[in-house]
Amino acid sequence: GAVVSQHPSWVICKSGTSVKIECRSLDFQATTMFWYRQFPKQSLMLMATSNEGSKATYEQGVEKDKFLINHASLTLSTLTVTSAHPEDSSFYICSARDAGISSYNEQFFGPGTRLTVL
């Protein structure tokens, strides 16, 4: 089956630092990847849609200058949380859609990255 990896699986950082999270599709090509954030006991909230070779589309209320997304290849998207603050502490999950199956809309999720900002 399709596998999506994320790195790192968890990270603790000081307030004001930047953190980069990688999302990779291991055995398929993904023209579209999605970044979600989940706070405790809350639903996954879509932050942005990452499109290979073009700018990401951000959901309302998500600061594009704070959450930088780069989707430079068909298998890799990165999310950089710039100048992280404690309120950015959350579970960040990416998902990817298999570009080779145009009619099938299943998304494959990465294992998530737990970010704690001190």
Place this chain on the structure above:
Amino acid sequence: RKEVEQDPGPFNVPEGATVAFNCTYSNSASQSFFWYRQDCRKEPKLLMSVYSSGNEDGRFTAQLNRASQYISLLIRDSKLSDSATYLCVVEPSRAGSYQLTFGKGTKLSVIP
């Protein structure tokens, strides 16, 4: 009205019980519907898609009522391993967006 609403639970049921989860969605033009399962501190995993005609996968049965904008999931003969949070997921109608909207989830605990 929230886009996707679920009964938050928790549902605490004994092994072997039958349990049903309900979900409503606000966008009448939504096209695709899913149930995902999420274990504690893990990513969501697709349990099953939901079709208008209803569909069954082993002990799991999903139903969709477009007129009422209502989705259900029935789990028969509950196992301990079914303990998880079940997420109702809807794909809005924006053509080609492939974006998913998640409910907050219903937590199930199956008790020995």
